[in-house]
Amino acid sequence: MIEIQEITKSFGDKPVLRGVDLKIDTGESIVIIGRSGCGKSVLLKHLIGLISPDSGRILIDDEDITSMRDSDLYRVRHKFGVLFQSSALFDSMTVRENVCLGLDEHTTKSGEEKMVIAKDKLAMVGLSDVEDLKPAELSGGMKKRVGLARAIAMDPQYVLYDEPTTGLDPIMADIINELIIRLNEQLDVTTIVVTHDMVSAYKVADRIVMLHRGVIMFDGTPAEIKNTDNKVVRQFIEGRAEGPIKPVPIGGISLRGDRSG
Amino acid sequence: MITIGFNSLPIVLLVGTFTGAVSVWQTNYQIEGYVPVRFLGLTTFKAVVIELGPVLTALMLAGRVGASIAAELGTMKVTEQIDALESLAINSVRYLAVPRFFATVFMMPILVIFANMIAILGAWLVAILFLGISTQIFFSEIPHFFHVHDVMSGLLKALFFGGAIALVGCYIGFETRGGAEGVGKATIRSFVLSAVLILVIDYILATMLF
Numbered sequence: 001m002i003e004i005q006e007i008t009k010s011f012g013d014k015p016v017l018r019g020v021d022l023k024i025d026t027g028e029s030i031v032i033i034g035r036s037g038c039g040k041s042v043l044l045k046h047l048i049g050l051i052s053p054d055s056g057r058i059l060i061d062d063e064d065i066t067s068m069r070d071s072d073l074y075r076v077r078h079k080f081g082v083l084f085q086s087s088a089l090f091d092s093m094t095v096r097e098n099v100c101l102g103l104d105e106h107t108t109k110s111g112e113e114k115m116v117i118a119k120d121k122l123a124m125v126g127l128s129d130v131e132d133l134k135p136a137e138l139s140g141g142m143k144k145r146v147g148l149a150r151a152i153a154m155d156p157q158y159v160l161y162d163e164p165t166t167g168l169d170p171i172m173a174d175i176i177n178e179l180i181i182r183l184n185e186q187l188d189v190t191t192i193v194v195t196h197d198m199v200s201a202y203k204v205a206d207r208i209v210m211l212h213r214g215v216i217m218f219d220g221t222p223a224e225i226k227n228t229d230n231k232v233v234r235q236f237i238e239g240r241a242e243g244p245i246k247p248v249p250i251g252g253i254s255l256r257g258d259r260s261g
Numbered sequence: 262m263i264t265i266g267f268n269s270l271p272i273v274l275l276v277g278t279f280t281g282a283v284s285v286w287q288t289n290y291q292i293e294g295y296v297p298v299r300f301l302g303l304t305t306f307k308a309v310v311i312e313l314g315p316v317l318t319a320l321m322l323a324g325r326v327g328a329s330i331a332a333e334l335g336t337m338k339v340t341e342q343i344d345a346l347e348s349l350a351i352n353s354v355r356y357l358a359v360p361r362f363f364a365t366v367f368m369m370p371i372l373v374i375f376a377n378m379i380a381i382l383g384a385w386l387v388a389i390l391f392l393g394i395s396t397q398i399f400f401s402e403i404p405h406f407f408h409v410h411d412v413m414s415g416l417l418k419a420l421f422f423g424g425a426i427a428l429v430g431c432y433i434g435f436e437t438r439g440g441a442e443g444v445g446k447a448t449i450r451s452f453v454l455s456a457v458l459i460l461v462i463d464y465i466l467a468t469m470l471f
Contacts, residue, residue: 050344070352077350088345090337102349105356147345154349 334434
């Protein structure tokens with residue numbers, strides 16, 4: 001279980017998270033939505049200690065990672081697999097080397113065993129015969145899937161997805177959504193997705209939370225969010241330019257308007 | 262090691278050749294008529310092994326290796342590859358910076374040895390071909406005034422220069438922000454800071470060693 005307690009984070013004089021509270025149960029598939037630059041990815045990176053909060057606590061299976069020594073933090077990170085927005089594949093390595101990197105560093109498995117695992121994980125994400133290719137030779141959708149194979153190579157308990165469908169065509173985006181659902185069921189993992197793609201959010205979520213102006217503005221099921229009366233949430237999920245949410249600079253917080261939500 | 266050391270050898274040898282050549286030419290111009298010509302080889306030799314070999318090699322490596330480290334790590338930073346490493350529970354400093362640091366520190370003195378040898382060869386060639394000085398006269402005083410301390414001091418400088426180049430490249434690479442523009446700026450900052458540090462370290466070591 002993950003518990004986020006009163007997390008605050010500012011970059012310079014810009015507050016991004018202003019007291020986020022969130023509890024994520026084991027096995028849940030939760031989607032965090034919000035505008036670009038609202039702090040969704042920042043929140044996600046807090047979960048694996050890539051960013052430290054200014055205040056507040058993050059409990060991963062009852063262990064507070066905000067006050068941990070580095071060695072303990074690396075131990076906790078074994079529980080996570082992360083698919084990054086840009087896939088973040090290592091350019092200089094082949095697909096197989098990318099997928100096996102965690103195994104190379106943390107296990108004593110033989111080359112043959114690692115090869116079998118790599119093929120298995122790649123098959124789970126619908127890829128075959130790509131082991132010897134370099135990331136530059138892959139399409140955007142293939143990169144995402146290789147990134148996902150790498151994320152699940154160490155059999156994590158929690159899989160984090162940062163904007164998994166961004167930059168993909170609608171068909172490939174749906175393939176990724178199906179993969180997220182299938183892996184959640186097959187691997188029995190807790191799934192945390194950050195996105196502003198509402199099609200994806202409705203499809204993969206057991207629960208949707210909306211992050212807005214540094215706090216959780218909405219927390220409910222897909223059915224509940226579709227029927228909410230909250231004007232800010234409605235404007236976002238309907239994708240309307242008109243409404244209480246005013247344009248804000250990327251990474252910034254609007255200082256005018258949108259106080260009604 | 263291969264990227265940092267072996268691949269840097271051609272440019273280091275080229276720079277070494279011309280360093281030796283220009284050193285002997287200008288030393289000859291300065292001492293002509295004041296100092297016996299048999300000291301020409303000795304003064305060039307000392308200038309090369311104490312100062313010119315280590316410093317010019319280091320400046321070349323600051324451009325070739327330090328900037329490359331900053332650009333490579335900077336690109337990895339802005340494309341989230343370093344975050345990806347950390348998410349795989351791999352310490353990115355240990356995985357990326359430590360090997361580069363040791364490779365640069367280890368290869369730097371070796372490159373300086375090559376640079377010194379080729380510089381003296383270049384100086385000798387200019388002396389015999391263009392300055393009319395025989396091989397025997399050129400090398401005559403070196404055995405009398407050769408100090409192991411001079412050579413070792415130059416190599417010690419090289420160790421420190423190598424460490425500075427790698428540390429600056431890695432630090433700036435890890436701190437890179439802002440996409441392609443950020444990587445470009447990181448590359449420039451890495452070279453400029455390394456070059457300044459090399460000269461500052463050179464002065465500090467000179468006051469301690471000589």
